[in-house]
Amino acid sequence: MKREIPANIAIIMDGNGRWAKAKGLPRTKGHLQGSENIRIIAKEANKLGIKNLILYAFSTENWARPEEEKNYLFQLPKLFFGKYIDELKRENIRVSAIGEYEKFPASTVSVINKAIEETKNCTGCNLCLAVNYGGRREIMLAAKQMAEDYKKGIVEEINEDCLSDYLMTEVKDVDLLIRTSGEVRVSNFLLWQIAYAEMMFVDCAWPDFSVEELHKCLEAYQYRDRRFGGLKNEN
Ligand code: FPP
Numbered sequence: 001m002k003r004e005i006p007a008n009i010a011i012i013m014d015g016n017g018r019w020a021k022a023k024g025l026p027r028t029k030g031h032l033q034g035s036e037n038i039r040i041i042a043k044e045a046n047k048l049g050i051k052n053l054i055l056y057a058f059s060t061e062n063w064a065r066p067e068e069e070k071n072y073l074f075q076l077p078k079l080f081f082g083k084y085i086d087e088l089k090r091e092n093i094r095v096s097a098i099g100e101y102e103k104f105p106a107s108t109v110s111v112i113n114k115a116i117e118e119t120k121n122c123t124g125c126n127l128c129l130a131v132n133y134g135g136r137r138e139i140m141l142a143a144k145q146m147a148e149d150y151k152k153g154i155v156e157e158i159n160e161d162c163l164s165d166y167l168m169t170e171v172k173d174v175d176l177l178i179r180t181s182g183e184v185r186v187s188n189f190l191l192w193q194i195a196y197a198e199m200m201f202v203d204c205a206w207p208d209f210s211v212e213e214l215h216k217c218l219e220a221y222q223y224r225d226r227r228f229g230g231l232k233n234e235n
Pocket of ligand 1: 013014015016017018019031034035038056057058059062076077080081129206
């Protein structure tokens with residue numbers, strides 16, 4: 001391999017519904033299998049030394065889904081952390097979350113907060129779940145707070161670094177964005193943070209996105225020439 005692995009990866013975990021439909025299963029089974037896959041990919045990312053793995057678990061637009069599906073998605077953090085929190089801790093994986101997940105049912109919120117609390121001293125990969133997250137809303141909220149702080153004199157100068165500090169993510173720049181399931185769009189995910197990210201759109205559905213698929217993406221990333229608006233790197 002030619003270059004270092006990306007420090008910060010974001011994944012749009014798409015295709016759970018189609019995965020289930022292709023197997024004659026209800027969509028919820030696709031989401032369940034998708035959440036099982038979070039464990040596999042997070043463990044591998046941690047093993048590889050990836051610092052931040054940000055996963056799109058529920059967007060601000062997902063409220064438009066049928067009640068039954070939303071209710072199922074609200075249950076998944078409980079199932080997932082109930083089964084795997086000890087393992088995540090053992091693996092030194094830190095859980096965090098972005099998005100206004102406090103608008104989820106109280107029991108889901110407390111499960112997510114508990115996972116964050118229980119893993120707060122872990123120093124391995126930061127497994128960041130985007131829950132009730134939308135990129136435009138994140139930027140709007142950041143700009144609003146920054147403007148308020150500017151009026152109060154807490155902020156002296158408005159610039160890109162300053163706005164960036166008001167975003168929900170610890171990570172300000174994503175290196176690699178992966179979307180599964182063949183769709184080629186960004187769907188309001190981390191709009192600010194992906195400004196210079198390499199994009200990869202893979203055909204397999206999220207439940208089928210294996211460790212091998214991750215490795216293929218990382219290898220392809222290492223052969224991309226990241227120029228950040230500058231000139232070609234001839235090294
Ligand atoms: C998109 O696939 C996927 C989602 C909207 C949900 C993603 C959520 C998970 C993988 C589980 C989250 C679990 C935890 C523990 C936070 P889709 O349903 O839009 O797929 P389709 O395009 O094939 O219908």
